[in-house]
Amino acid sequence: MVVFRLGFLALVAGLLLTIPALPAAPPKPVVPVAPVAAEAADPPPGRVDRDMPPAAEREKVRMDDQTREAVGKGLKWLSRTQSPSGAWGNTAITGFTLLAFMANGHLPNQGEYGPTVSKGVNYLLSCDRGDGFLGNERGNHGMYCHGMATLALTQVFGMTGDKQVKEVTKRAIDLIIKTQNRGGGRRDDKGGWRYQPNDNCGSDVSVTIMQVMALRGAKDSGLHVPTVVMDEALKYINRCYDQWSGGYRYQPGLGPPGYARTAAGVCVLQLCGEYEAKEIDKAVEYMEGNRETGLGGLRGDPGYFWYGHYYAAHALNQYGGKVWERYYERMKNELLRKQDKGRFVNDPDAGRWYDPGREGTYGPAYQTSIAILILSVPTHYLPIYQK
Secondary structure: OOOOOHHHHHHHHHOOOOOOOOOOOOOOOOOOOOOOOOOOOOOOOOOOOOOOOOOOOOOOOOOOHHHHHHHHHHHHHHHHHHOOOOOOOOHHHHHHHHHHHHHHOEEEEEOHHHHHHHHHHHHHHHHOOOOOOOOOOOOOOHHHHHHHHHHHHHHHHHOOOOOOHHHHHHHHHHHHHHOOOOOOHHHHOOOOOOOOOOOOOOOOOHHHHHHHHHHHHHHHHHOOOOHHHHHHHHHHHHHOOOOOOOOOEOOOEEEEEEEEHHHHHHHHHOOOOOOOHHHHHHHHHHHHHOOEEEEEEOOOEOOHHHHHHHHHHHHHHHHOOHHHHHHHHHHHOOOOOOOOOOOOOOOOOOOOOOOOOOOHOOOHHHHHHHHHHHHOHHOOOHHHHHO
């Protein structure tokens, strides 16, 4: 099989191409279980964090009233723009959007937007054709869509225990496990994933990290994930690490490091419990030295503002300390300033985030969902992002 060595811009653009939504089956009720916010915990022994405060002072970052109001307006806009099928574009964007609702306590048939979430979940379930694949198509962005949709379903299952969600999620996870690269293509590709559900089509760090996030979400929810699968995936991600700069490359030894890829790498190491990994501190230093203030581009990854900060917010929250406090305050101020306030009474655009100069092709549902996810990190509702 020919492996297309596309640049980072091409693969992220592929992820977010808007694909016509498929018809969804009638929504089925999901047993609601109230989410429980995680309590702050001491870092594991050996964790290096010069700015880590004492446990009693740890959770200084909280959502203030202004931020909650902004998030509420964003969720209202997303609810208004959901398609009749339950989707917000392709399965990846729908996955992002469902996470935004669940990050604020809205579960299927529970909470103000319970029906909206139920309809969106049912759309993802309807995309399963029996083999577990949740991508809208098997092109260059198929496994991106699959990974993001699967991650969303793992969170639904973990918070509700719904049997139908479990069945589809298990098939989706099994597909990820079966399509992990077994050593085909370049020797360094072993353990990763790439665009298509095929175990012999190469690997890259971006697609791989999305699959690892889904696998971790599944494992946390009680589904079986073989240890060797996670171990091989982490080995691949670590091969993408650039020791000289502290950043992560697109593929081992290929291309320069970038902010978005580095944020994703740190995020996965943290969420997989690799708190003592020697790469983390230097990678965070790389992130701090390669960002630009405000909503400017990210040095090394100028076209991936939202994609990069989706990972950065969760990575730095796990890292904690002053680095996280400064990051959240900076992002909060800029995001609140950039939210669409509406130009007139009942303006349908009011409440959304949309900057056409930064990943504008991917649409406002994508940008709005990620803005909400960043602002909502302190709630700790989503199991995958709890400390």
